[in-house]
Amino acid sequence: MTGADDASALHVDLGARGYDILVGPGLLDRAGALAAPIMRGKRAVVVTDRAVADLHLGRLRGGLEAGGIAVEDIVVEGGEETKSFDDLRSLLDALLDRRIDRATTIFALGGGVVGDLAGFAASVALRGVDFVQAPTTLLAQVDSSVGGKTGINTRHGKNLVGSFYQPRLVLADTDTLATLPPREIAAGYAEVVKYGLIDDPDFFAWCEGHGRALLDGDAAARREAVVESCRAKARTVAADEREAGRRALLNLGHTFAHAAEAAAGYGGAVLHGEAVAAGMALAFDLSVALGHCPAEDAERVRRHLAATGLPADFEDLGLADRSADSLIETMRQDKKAEGGALTFVLVRGIGHAFVARDVPAEAVRQILARRGSASGRLEKTVSA
Numbered sequence: 001m002t003g004a005d006d007a008s009a010l011h012v013d014l015g016a017r018g019y020d021i022l023v024g025p026g027l028l029d030r031a032g033a034l035a036a037p038i039m040r041g042k043r044a045v046v047v048t049d050r051a052v053a054d055l056h057l058g059r060l061r062g063g064l065e066a067g068g069i070a071v072e073d074i075v076v077e078g079g080e081e082t083k084s085f086d087d088l089r090s091l092l093d094a095l096l097d098r099r100i101d102r103a104t105t106i107f108a109l110g111g112g113v114v115g116d117l118a119g120f121a122a123s124v125a126l127r128g129v130d131f132v133q134a135p136t137t138l139l140a141q142v143d144s145s146v147g148g149k150t151g152i153n154t155r156h157g158k159n160l161v162g163s164f165y166q167p168r169l170v171l172a173d174t175d176t177l178a179t180l181p182p183r184e185i186a187a188g189y190a191e192v193v194k195y196g197l198i199d200d201p202d203f204f205a206w207c208e209g210h211g212r213a214l215l216d217g218d219a220a221a222r223r224e225a226v227v228e229s230c231r232a233k234a235r236t237v238a239a240d241e242r243e244a245g246r247r248a249l250l251n252l253g254h255t256f257a258h259a260a261e262a263a264a265g266y267g268g269a270v271l272h273g274e275a276v277a278a279g280m281a282l283a284f285d286l287s288v289a290l291g292h293c294p295a296e297d298a299e300r301v302r303r304h305l306a307a308t309g310l311p312a313d314f315e316d317l318g319l320a321d322r323s324a325d326s327l328i329e330t331m332r333q334d335k336k337a338e339g340g341a342l343t344f345v346l347v348r349g350i351g352h353a354f355v356a357r358d359v360p361a362e363a364v365r366q367i368l369a370r371r372g373s374a375s376g377r378l379e380k381t382v383s384a
Contacts, residue, residue: 006014008227010115012146013238017166021146022225023228027173028059028134031107035132038168041103043070046096048109049078051346052136052282055179060109060134072098080266083152083163105130105168111137111184112144112272112357119150121284124251133167133228136155136176138222142229145170147247153266157333158258162244169221172230174223186216187273189237189279190310192225192254196299197233197280198249203228204304211308211382249353251336251346253279259330260314263322270317279304283310285345286359286367297349300305328361 009022011331022034026105035044044064045258048057064071074094074318076082095106108131115133122131133145177185189211196204206228214221233250240247256279257272264270284301287293305312314320314327328342338344341358 006058008223008232010164010227010230012243014166014235019166019168019170021170021172021234023044023141023172023226025173025175025219026363027288028056028176029063031060031063031134031171032065032069033063034067034171034175035064035105035136036067036069038130039069039105040101040130040131041105042068043100043104045098045100045104046071046073046107046109047076047091047116047121048073048130049111051078051079052093052114053109056109056136056176059122060107060240064107066163074098075122076114076117078110078113079268080113080153080261080272083159083266085152085154087117088121088152090124091117094120095121095125100125100129102126102129105132108145108167109134109136109265110140111135112140115140115145115149116159117152118169119148119165120152122164123150124349128165130168131165133170135170135172136228137180138177138185139191140188141174141226142188143170143178143191143233143250145172146230146233147250148207148241158261159268159334160333160335162365170230174219177222177364178217178219180197182215183271186309187271187277189215189225189308190273190277192229193304194250194276194280197284197347197350198204198232198252198345198353199351200232203232207302211304212284215308219326229302248336248355249345252309252353253277253281253283255279255331255334255336255342256282256314258334258384259327260317261378262330263319263327267277268300270319274317277310278312278314280318281305282314282346282367283344285370286344286363287348289363289367290346290356290359291346292356293330297347300350324365328364328365331364 009023108115135141135145147168150160167356257275260275284298346356
């Protein structure tokens with residue numbers, strides 16, 4: 001792609017629906033030149049949230065306008081609670097108020113919430129208009145902006161309404177990471193670690209050696225983490241776009257994590273990456289308890305999470321008083337569950353993940369009890 005000489009370029013190979021991921025500094029400032037070749041027209045609507053608008057909207061607008069693209073913007077509220085039916089309806093009304101047409105491209109500028117919401121809106125507005133992901137958080141750059149998962153939350157759980165709808169381009173401008181608070185960087189780093197734990201033990205070893213530098217602001221480490229994470233996800237999505245098989249492994253830690261987020265109420269008390277970190281540690285514990293994984297691998301994961309300040313238990317997330325039965329019931333409603341059976345991504349060791357269906361609820365209950373959820377009350381609950 002022209003204009004991207006100093007960016008790392010990766011490709012998601014989905015045939016005619018394939019697209020590039022560009023990773024590097026200064027990409028928002030060159031967005032017009034980079035995006036023009038894949039745009040049907042010269043009109044863009046940028047969807048962003050209030051915090052990101054103050055930091056980065058001017059750069060993206062300037063970059064698009066420099067490429068001869070007319071720009072409008074829509075600013076939504078931030079936070080996980082924005083992924084709702086009400087906010088989706090408001091966004092669609094705002095897009096239609098602006099008389100978008102099928103040659104209009106929507107740019108999702110922000111973290112995973114904006115990407116999920118704007119991507120879902122793009123998938124249904126006029127029965128589908130093009131969109132570009134411009135992720136500004138580490139978590140969005142390494143995970144949610146790639147792969148085409150879009151959606152909103154409901155009272156039944158997270159991301160239960162949505163679509164698979166691929167972007168036309170991903171612009172991961174690593175300059176935006178410098179504006180993130182440490183907590184947001186750490187939450188995104190959990191998803192970086194995930195790729196090593198799934199199927200790349202060498203990358204997990206890289207994380208052990210470079211994770212602290214990444215968290216402390218090392219730009220080279222951050223860029224390498226984004227590139228390698230996107231490479232892993234692009235490879236997985238190309239092989240299994242709609243999560244019929246291998247792509248489900250990307251949900252390592254997420255069955256526990258989504259239950260934690262639901263219990264916390266989606267209000268920001270628990271960030272997605274924080275929940276994933278605790279969920280991965282618990283998934284390793286569950287794997288050990290079921291006889292799949294060496295205990296030393298689980299302890300190695302916990303040591304790294306502790307060294308980088310990430311949570312490893314529901315207690316660390318402030319959820320020690322939550323009922324195991326309520327958490328397990330939430331897990332039964334997870335997208336991966338079939339027939340109400342508990343489905344988890346488990347491991348046979350670091351770098352060896354697999355999908356396990358119909359995991360015994362009592363085994364999950366005992367892990368929650370041993371690792372600080374709902375205090376000791378869980379030992380006395382009736383086996384489901």
